[in-house]
Amino acid sequence: MQTAKVKMKDAVSSAKEKAKEGTAKAQGKTGKATATTHGEKEMAKEETRANKSQAKAEMHQEKAEHRAEAAAGTDKYV
Template identity: 55%
Template sequence: MQAVKEKVKDTVSAAKAKAKEKQAKAEEKAEVATARSRAEEELAHERGKARVAAAKMELHQEKALHREEAIQHRLRKHHGVGHHHGMPGTTTTAPAAGTTAATTTVPPPAGAPLHHHPAPAKHYY
């Protein structure tokens, strides 16, 4: 599901970048048409190239941000705090009257697994 979201965000960003590129090229054409000298035409062309490059760079940055968001989501989903309730080493006691909940930390027994996940099965071929 996250990959689909990432792809949709990338597609939207690409569409925005294409629109900005087309706008930059249209502005460049208008500037070239109103230029009075060859130097002004060249300057308008350079400005147009700079605008197109800026749109492409913005697209690149947005795609990188989408990747970062996806990676952060995966990390929170699989290794985030709060997903492993009742892990070895933590116990929660009922609060006393008029007090708040107390949590104590006890080291896990030696050789105890750190996660709830079972050990991988051993395959002998």
């Protein structure tokens, strides 16, 4: 039962990460479209890359918390 809870929590974390990546990608496209200089386009590209990396890091952090909760036998959602 515990592993099913962890798997579901991981699936939710992955879905949130994908949503955040999609948002970052959309914002990056908007930033590139509105940029007038090469420097602004590069800045928008780097911002997109940073936001995607941050979303991925948050997902991994949440998954680590799920594993720690499972190992400790606690469930903060109940």
